[in-house]
Amino acid sequence: MEKIWQKTLDSLKQSLTPQHFATWIKPIRFIGVHNDVVELEVPNRFVLDWLKKHYYGTIQECWSNTAGAAYKISLTVASKTAKEPVPAAETSPPATPAPKPKQEKTPPRANAYNLNSRYTFETFVLGSSNQFASAAATAVANNPATTYNPLFIYGGVGLGKTHLVNAVGNAILKKNPEMKVCYYTSEKFMNELINSLRYAKMDEFRTKFRSMDVLLIDDVQFIAGKERTQEEFFHTFNALYDSHKQIVVTSDKFPKEIPGLEERLRSRFEWGLIADIQAPDMETKQAILKMKAEQNGIDLPKEVALFLASAVSSNIRELEGYLVRIGAYASLTATPITLSMAQEVLKDILVEKRRELTVEEIQKLVATHYSIKISDLKSAKRMKALVLPRQIAMYLSRQLTSCSYPEIGERFGGKDHSTIIHAIKKIEKAMDEDYQLRSVINNLKKELSI
Numbered sequence: 550m551e552k553i554w555q556k557t558l559d560s561l562k563q564s565l566t567p568q569h570f571a572t573w574i575k576p577i578r579f580i581g582v583h584n585d586v587v588e589l590e591v592p593n594r595f596v597l598d599w600l601k602k603h604y605y606g607t608i609q610e611c612w613s614n615t616a617g618a619a620y621k622i623s624l625t626v627a628s629k630t631a632k633e634p635v636p637a638a639e640t641s642p643p644a645t646p647a648p649k650p651k652q653e654k655t656p657p658r659a660n661a662y663n664l665n666s667r668y669t670f671e672t673f674v675l676g677s678s679n680q681f682a683s684a685a686a687t688a689v690a691n692n693p694a695t696t697y698n699p700l701f702i703y704g705g706v707g708l709g710k711t712h713l714v715n716a717v718g719n720a721i722l723k724k725n726p727e728m729k730v731c732y733y734t735s736e737k738f739m740n741e742l743i744n745s746l747r748y749a750k751m752d753e754f755r756t757k758f759r760s761m762d763v764l765l766i767d768d769v770q771f772i773a774g775k776e777r778t779q780e781e782f783f784h785t786f787n788a789l790y791d792s793h794k795q796i797v798v799t800s801d802k803f804p805k806e807i808p809g810l811e812e813r814l815r816s817r818f819e820w821g822l823i824a825d826i827q828a829p830d831m832e833t834k835q836a837i838l839k840m841k842a843e844q845n846g847i848d849l850p851k852e853v854a855l856f857l858a859s860a861v862s863s864n865i866r867e868l869e870g871y872l873v874r875i876g877a878y879a880s881l882t883a884t885p886i887t888l889s890m891a892q893e894v895l896k897d898i899l900v901e902k903r904r905e906l907t908v909e910e911i912q913k914l915v916a917t918h919y920s921i922k923i924s925d926l927k928s929a930k931r932m933k934a935l936v937l938p939r940q941i942a943m944y945l946s947r948q949l950t951s952c953s954y955p956e957i958g959e960r961f962g963g964k965d966h967s968t969i970i971h972a973i974k975k976i977e978k979a980m981d982e983d984y985q986l987r988s989v990i991n992n993l994k995k996e997l998s999i
């Protein structure tokens with residue numbers, strides 16, 4: 550069946566322009582055929598909708614002609630990880646719509662379990678927001694299981710944790726092809742555990758994970774509250790750690806902040822190094838856009854990169870989505886990318902986002918988070934339990950709204966602007982020194998930007 554798919558691709562290539570083929574067809578992943586249904590996966594919703602609307606019939610026709618019988622096509626959006634049976638040699642194709650134009654196929658790597666070969670250090674753009682995590686990841690990749698074990702990377706949605714953790718795996722494999730490197734999301738780990746329990750295959754399950762030299766577990770927060778999964782993960786962790794194998798874990802939260810995470814796991818996550826990824830600044834966002842545009846063969850003017858970077862607060866996946874959208878539009882309408890074109894293409898999406906946050910919304914969220922009253926937040930009471938939330942709310946108000954210091958002061962019960970400046974300085978300093986506080990504030994920001 551794989552051969553039929555290859556031939557289908559060949560004939561699609563003949564009938565489409567190279568750019569359309571690269572943008573829409575190349576990212577499709579062939580999953581298999583069940584009865585008369587050809588199952589295909591695509592990287593995101595946008596590509597799915599586009600394919601359904603424009604190319605469904607063509608794909609179906611090409612496949613059916615090649616196979617010599619009528620088939621239906623099923624298109625689904627890929628889950629975050631590749632779906633190869635594990636253990637299996639890695640063959641996963643790109644996960645974003647348009648791959649590098651001249652990308653060479655990577656040969657299958659027998660010891661790569663579920664790793665995404667596209668996520669490497671070479672394609673990871675460095676900025677002050679991810680410098681620390683990237684340096685820690687590089688150190689681990691250079692000396693697995695000697696420097697930082699486990700390495701715990703945390704940060705908000707779409708900030709590059711999956712990319713970085715795969716980069717560690719890919720770099721280790723490149724240097725040590727004999728090492729067995731396994732990438733799993735915690736959800737996949739849990740699903741496999743459930744299946745192993747159901748089919749009495751726990752020995753196999755344990756042997757598989759415990760035979761790895763490097764275990765990379767993404768989004769570990771999802772195992773919180775899942776007793777059996779946590780227990781099994783705990784034993785896997787211990788077995789690997791005791792035999793000096795590298796473990797890298799990612800999460801959207803600092804270990805202490807993951808509700809429902811068992812204490813014994815939490816303390817293990819804190820044994821090694823904890824590194825965070827922050828929201829990227831404007832320069833980093835533009836540098837990432839530049840790299841992604843080059844990878845996708847998109848000619849992106851500087852002013853459009855600036856426009857996109859300022860339209861997205863932090864989520865790089867979202868940034869990429871916008872780039873793909875305008876790249877696709879330019880390609881399909883055969884027009885160059887300009888600022889006015891980008892504004893037009895994204896206008897519906899951005900209208901929603903442009904609405905500015907208010908100080909009141911920030912106060913409400915902070916008060917809820919700390920279980921205090923909004924009136925206390927605005928009061929002059931000096932109790933410790935109120936001072937920190939108040940200063941955080943002031944800091945966020947300055948960061949996320951266009952209010953001036955006096956305006957913020959006004960909304961906090963008529964405080965002087967110097968009080969606001971003092972509060973912001975205190976929080977900035979505390980964030981430099983205190984991971985946990987940084988994580989709390991980032992999570993609040995994340996909630997506010999939804």
Ligand SMILES: Nc1ncnc2c1ncn2[C@@H]1O[C@H](COP(=O)(O)OP(=O)(O)OP(=O)(O)O)[C@@H](O)[C@H]1O
Nearest residue numbers: 672673674705706707708709710711712837865866
């Ligand atoms: N510094 C970077 N350089 C290049 N690409 C990046 C960078 N950071 C993130 N990306 C890209 O952004 C997209 C989203 O990143 P990724 O999936 O790693 O985020 P995440 O933090 O794991 O998100 P989630 O919280 O949803 O698990 C990926 O395509 C990734 O390649």
